[in-house]
Amino acid sequence: xxxxxxxxxxxxxxxxxxxxxxxxxxxxxxxxxxxxxxxxxxxxxxxxxxxxxxxxxxxxxxxxxxxxxxxxxxxxxxxxxxxxxxxxxxxxxxxxxxxxxxxxxxxxxxxxxxxxxxxxxxxxxxxxxxxxxxxxxxxxxxxxxxxxxxxxxxxxxxxxxxxxxxxxxxxxxxxxxxxxxxxxxxxxxxxxxxxxxxxxxxxxxxxxxxxxxxxxxxxxxxxxxxxxxxxxxxxxxxxxxxxxxxxxxxxxxxxxxxxxxxxxxxxxxxxxxxxxxxxxxxxxxxxxxxxxxxxxxxxxxxxxxxxxxxxxxxxxxxxxxxxxxxxxxxxxxxxxxxxxxxxxxxxxxxxxxxxxxxxxxxxxxxxxxxxxxxxxxxxxxxxxxxxxxxxxx
Amino acid sequence: xxxxxxxxxxxxxxxxxxxxxxxxxxxxxxxxxxxxxxxxxxxxxxxxxxxxxxxxxxxxxxxxxxxxxxxxxxxxxxxxxxxxxxxxxxxxxxxxxxxxxxxxxxxxxxxxxxxxxxxxxxxxxxxxxxxxxxxxxxxxxxxxxxxxxxxxxxxxxxxxxxxxxxxxxxxxxxxxxxxxxxxxxxxxxxxxxxxxxxxxxxxxxxxxxxxxxxxxxxxxxxxxxxxxxxxxxxxxxxxxxxxxxxxxxxxxxxxxxxxxxxxxxxxxxxxxxxxxxxxxxxxxxxxxxxxxxxxxxxxxxxxxxxx
Numbered sequence: 001x002x003x004x005x006x007x008x009x010x011x012x013x014x015x016x017x018x019x020x021x022x023x024x025x026x027x028x029x030x031x032x033x034x035x036x037x038x039x040x041x042x043x044x045x046x047x048x049x050x051x052x053x054x055x056x057x058x059x060x061x062x063x064x065x066x067x068x069x070x071x072x073x074x075x076x077x078x079x080x081x082x083x084x085x086x087x088x089x090x091x092x093x094x095x096x097x098x099x100x101x102x103x104x105x106x107x108x109x110x111x112x113x114x115x116x117x118x119x120x121x122x123x124x125x126x127x128x129x130x131x132x133x134x135x136x137x138x139x140x141x142x143x144x145x146x147x148x149x150x151x152x153x154x155x156x157x158x159x160x161x162x163x164x165x166x167x168x169x170x171x172x173x174x175x176x177x178x179x180x181x182x183x184x185x186x187x188x189x190x191x192x193x194x195x196x197x198x199x200x201x202x203x204x205x206x207x208x209x210x211x212x213x214x215x216x217x218x219x220x221x222x223x224x225x226x227x228x229x230x231x232x233x234x235x236x237x238x239x240x241x242x243x244x245x246x247x248x249x250x251x252x253x254x255x256x257x258x259x260x261x262x263x264x265x266x267x268x269x270x271x272x273x274x275x276x277x278x279x280x281x282x283x284x285x286x287x288x289x290x291x292x293x294x295x296x297x298x299x300x301x302x303x304x305x306x307x308x309x310x311x312x313x314x315x316x317x318x319x320x321x322x323x324x325x326x327x328x329x330x331x332x333x334x335x336x337x338x339x340x341x342x343x344x345x346x347x348x349x350x351x352x353x354x355x356x357x358x359x360x361x362x363x364x365x366x367x368x369x370x371x372x373x374x375x376x377x378x379x380x381x382x383x384x385x386x387x388x389x390x391x392x393x
Numbered sequence: 394x395x396x397x398x399x400x401x402x403x404x405x406x407x408x409x410x411x412x413x414x415x416x417x418x419x420x421x422x423x424x425x426x427x428x429x430x431x432x433x434x435x436x437x438x439x440x441x442x443x444x445x446x447x448x449x450x451x452x453x454x455x456x457x458x459x460x461x462x463x464x465x466x467x468x469x470x471x472x473x474x475x476x477x478x479x480x481x482x483x484x485x486x487x488x489x490x491x492x493x494x495x496x497x498x499x500x501x502x503x504x505x506x507x508x509x510x511x512x513x514x515x516x517x518x519x520x521x522x523x524x525x526x527x528x529x530x531x532x533x534x535x536x537x538x539x540x541x542x543x544x545x546x547x548x549x550x551x552x553x554x555x556x557x558x559x560x561x562x563x564x565x566x567x568x569x570x571x572x573x574x575x576x577x578x579x580x581x582x583x584x585x586x587x588x589x590x591x592x593x594x595x596x597x598x599x600x601x602x603x604x605x606x607x608x609x610x611x612x613x614x615x616x617x618x619x620x621x622x623x624x625x626x627x628x629x630x631x632x633x634x635x636x637x638x639x640x641x642x643x644x645x646x647x648x649x650x651x652x653x654x655x656x657x658x659x660x661x662x663x664x665x666x667x668x669x670x671x672x673x674x675x676x677x678x679x680x681x682x683x684x685x686x687x688x689x690x691x692x693x694x695x696x697x698x699x700x
Contacts, residue, residue, distance in 0.1 A: 349407065350427065351425050351426070351427060352407040352411070352428050353407065353425055354411060354424055354426060355411060358411060358414070359421065359424065361420075362420030362421050362422045365420050366422065
């Protein structure tokens with residue numbers, strides 16, 4: 001930090017203070033309720049990215065312990081972003097920070113993969129099943145939030161002018177057509193990252209336990225289906241045991257992906273809606289899609305209960321995180337002066353009322369043109385008057 | 394240009410479309426008309442006008458701003474001493490200096506508000522002392538402390554400015570809509586200027602400058618100061634666009650981050666004298682061991698204070 005001036009250092013520290021406050025708030029926001037039904041007890045859990053809060057029989061609060069390791073993990077994940085912010089502040093607004101941002105994203109993903117691998121192996125000794133324990137599951141979500149706030153949004157708000165320069169460039173070829181699809185606003189760039197980034201975060205997390213083709217996800221999902229089929233064939237019917245294996249795989253899948261990949265889907269739909277590229281109906285479809293994993297979990301649990309289980313859980317998604325992300329995107333839109341709703345408010349009704357005075361003036365003008373046309377009786381003048389012809393609604 | 398105007402027409406309100414129809418003499422004899430039909434009709438008429446008229450942008454003379462050996466005294470106090478300054482078309486030049494360095498005086502002399510004690514001011518080839526109207530017609534000025542006619546509404550002020558600068562009615566309507574949108578003045582269009590906040594007054598004055606035909610010669614005194622982040626962002630982006638279109642812009646500021654991000658060249662003033670000039674790289678050579686404009690500025694205006 002030696003080449004940072006006093007003022008830049010203050011900006012840097014303030015930015016990081018804001019990021020940390022924001023990340024802590026979002027880590028504390030619950031994203032779903034799990035409401036179980038058991039024959040023996042009543043309790044429910046509120047799940048956030050960083051914790052699971054259990055309200056027990058006697059309404060005693062229990063919190064999943066956050067290990068010291070988790071705190072170290074967070075610090076390790078934050079380091080590339082801190083470096084990015086430091087370099088960003090040192091550079092002038094004219095200098096591009098895109099490639100720096102890309103490198104930081106890749107670095108964070110590598111750090112995530114390494115952390116996940118180490119923590120995964122260390123957790124194996126406590127668990128019989130090779131699935132990450134709860135204290136690891138916040139990692140992809142946390143990394144995604146971190147990259148979104150500290151890298152994507154700063155690049156997006158800073159580099160809009162650079163994108164404007166490309167509007168008039170050659171639009172032939174695949175790249176050109178892609179550019180044409182996302183002119184001016186640069187939101188397409190953000191949308192694309194919203195798709196790619198969660199995938200990158202998830203993949204680096206998933207493939208950390210074992211080798212790529214022997215990954216945890218593949219093992220859990222396909223392994224459970226295979227075992228289940230074997231059970232069905234052996235006993236000739238679907239039982240609680242075979243069902244629990246199948247749905248155990250689904251639960252693992254949900255645990256690994258969290259609700260983040262699906263939340264991203266809703267964010268993309270919301271973004272398109274804000275740009276008035278899709279109708280409200282499609283936005284609702286996006287919203288429904290984003291709660292699919294929760295519904296899936298809920299039905300699997302109820303299904304197992306019917307087949308002889310002793311409990312089931314109802315998962316109620318809390319879309320607070322999605323709302324946060326949508327609000328941030330709206331803020332970015334406002335910074336760029338693109339507020340589609342403002343435009344539509346100003347445009348007003350799709351029918352324009354012409355003042356009576358102007359109708360009269362137009363009629364007189366039209367009549368006088370008609371007279372002039374008759375007087376001259378010249379066919380060449382007919383084309384001249386077409387520009388002023390009345391437009392029928 | 395035409396597609397840009399189409400976008401502006403699409404963003405106009407119903408009454409604005411009617412005003413444009415009147416200006417373009419496009420008759421409508423039905424009481425209600427579909428907005429899309431009206432827009433198309435206005436657009437086609439505008440397109441015909443643009444094709445038939447000589448629509449080429451006039452170019453500025455080089456240098457667009459030329460200050461030669463200018464001196465300004467206030468009694469015994471020398472505010473500016475033998476200033477030589479040039480701004481070429483397609484260039485943003487920063488006039489930076491501490492408080493009381495003579496920046497605002499320079500801009501006031503440049504825009505003809507006060508007369509220099511000595512020296513010549515030439516704006517787009519017109520001498521300010523010999524052809525003040527021609528010179529003032531071309532230059533746009535935003536003062537450090539924005540003031541304006543308090544009993545005019547924002548829309549009235551913008552229309553008034555367009556009229557005194559002989560802007561055609563159609564262009565006036567299109568530009569008012571464009572800059573009202575850009576500077577987020579929609580909700581204040583029918584407000585009296587006397588009731589506006591400092592930031593909104595600044596935006597109104599900016600919109601007033603841009604109602605005239607580009608390219609512009611601009612003298613902006615602390616233009617970012619008083620604007621919120623959104624307004625500042627819009628202005629910075631617009632100044633960059635204007636630069637590309639060939640406008641000549643002189644910005645006086647002591648916000649060095651803004652100057653560094655926007656300006657191609659700098660004049661650093663201290664106590665009425667120019668103590669440094671050139672691009673940032675040239676200034677860094679003049680002041681070895683400096684890394685940015687802030688350090689160059691501090692070195693040239695009394696040295697970098699020890700921490």
